[in-house]
Amino acid sequence: MEHPLLFISVILETLGLPVPHGPVGHGLLEQLCEPYMTYTWFTMIFLVVVGKMTLGNLEMVPGKGQNFWEILIGGMENFFLENMGRELTDKLFPMIATFALYIAVANLIGLIPGFMSPTSSINTTLALxxxxxxxxxxxxxxxxxxxxxxxxxxxxxxxxxxxxxIELISNFARLLSLSIRLFGNIMAKETLLGILFMLAGAFFAPLPIMILGVLVSLVQAMVFVLLTVVYFTQANEHAHSAF
Amino acid sequence: MGTKVETKMSKMSREMIHLLGNYGHIGFTFVAAIFIGLAGGIYLDQKVFDDRTTPWFTFIGLAFGIAAGFKSLFDILKQQEKD
Known part of the structure; x- marks a missing residue:
């Protein structure tokens, strides 16, 4: 298959940094320059910069940017409140909301030519x-x-x-299923898009898959967050056993 | 003004998200449980007991894995009943 053109990798290569062409690089510098690492940093910078730009200073009467974030964050908080209760939500809202935003952006960014989803690497999803x-x-x-x-x-x-x-196995299965589901869906999306671009990119063949890709990206981010919430809630409950 | 539309839409999408979250991972969790059980059994056989017990721990691990898979299905059902 043709190698996708990733603009951060191209920039790094012209700067003289080693960008690995295999799946795993050798040496620390090469591992740091892997596409999923550089695009993870890109996603984080994107989120921070966009947040700063749209939320310069909070106002009583929200403008466009603040309105968007208020709806997004407020909706997420309501959702967590419904499922986890007040105490856990207050404690864990920053973490889970960050995961939600990061995964959603990281999934969607792969739809733009020249970018890749950091979540299409098992390393990222396994870390999460x-x-x-x-x-x-x-x-x-x-x-x-x-x-x-x-x-x-x-x-x-x-x-x-x-x-x-049995309980231990099903607990470890969470680790496996949560990481591989996100990785598999996003990797499949990326690979399919790459193949369709190579085969018939001039005839807009990847377009329907891109529409599905938007759906898959958002749904997978939601499912990851929902399962996180469910696991946290279950762990927070007291075990009701007879002894 | 927009609240009525928004609540209606968010109610529907919330239900959708709930369904996806509750049932979307059934298949993967089931398979993951079986594979973890099987991998544990194979590890015990080949690495811990040096092939002396060969088929047995694999089978036991597979059985436990399948049981764990069904147990996680049962958990999902129980969770659903509670809601």
């Missing part, structure tokens, strides 16, 4: 997932102390040898 996974255990331990381990012991003591491996 590990953060969520570790955080939901921390929330569990903070909510119920060592009684949190009862979540993994099943309903009664006799069943512990049976239920413990």
């Amino acid at each position: 997932t590990i953060i969520v996974w570790v955080t939901h255990h921390i929330i569990g331990f903070r909510a119920s102390g060592f009684a949190y381990l009862k979540h993994f012991l099943g309903p009664m003591p006799i069943l512990i040898p049976l239920m413990l491996p």
Whole structure:
């Protein structure tokens, strides 16, 4: 397949920095210049700069930019409140909202020629997932102390040898399914777009896939956030076992 | 002015998001559970016990993986009932 033209990589190459052409680079500098890294930085800078530009100073009567952010952030907060309750929302809103914005922008940016989605690399999605996974255990331990381990012991003591491996496996399955679903969907979108551009780009063949790509990008960001919320809520509950 | 339209739309889309979130990951979670169980069994057989127990831990791991897959389906159902 043809190599996609990524403008940040081109810029870095003209600056003399090593940009790896394989999936994984050798050495620290080459790993830092991998496209998914550079586009992650690009997404972060984009979010910060756009936020700063549209939200210079808050006003009582919101302008265009502030209105947009108020609807977005307010909608997200209402959604979290409905699912997680006041306490968890106050504690975790910055983290989950950042994830939502980052994943949505990172997914959508890949639709523009010259850009790629950082989330189409398993490294990015696995990193996000590990953060969520570790955080939901921390929330569990903070909510119920060592009684949190009862979540993994099943309903009664006799069943512990049976239920413990099952619960552990299904808990680790979260790690795998959350990361691979996001990665798989976005990678499929990117690859399909690349192939269609190569085959019949002059006849607008990728256009229908781009429409689907917008849908997939937003839905996957939403699903990631919703599952994060569900995991946090479940970890925060007390285990209702008989012993 | 726009609140009525907005609430109607957001109610519908919220339901949609809920459905997607609750059921969109069923397939992947099921498969992931089975593969983790199987991988654990293979690891025990080949690395921990040096091929002395060969098919057995793989089968046990696979069984636990399948059980975990069904258990996560059951959890999703339970979660749905609670809402």
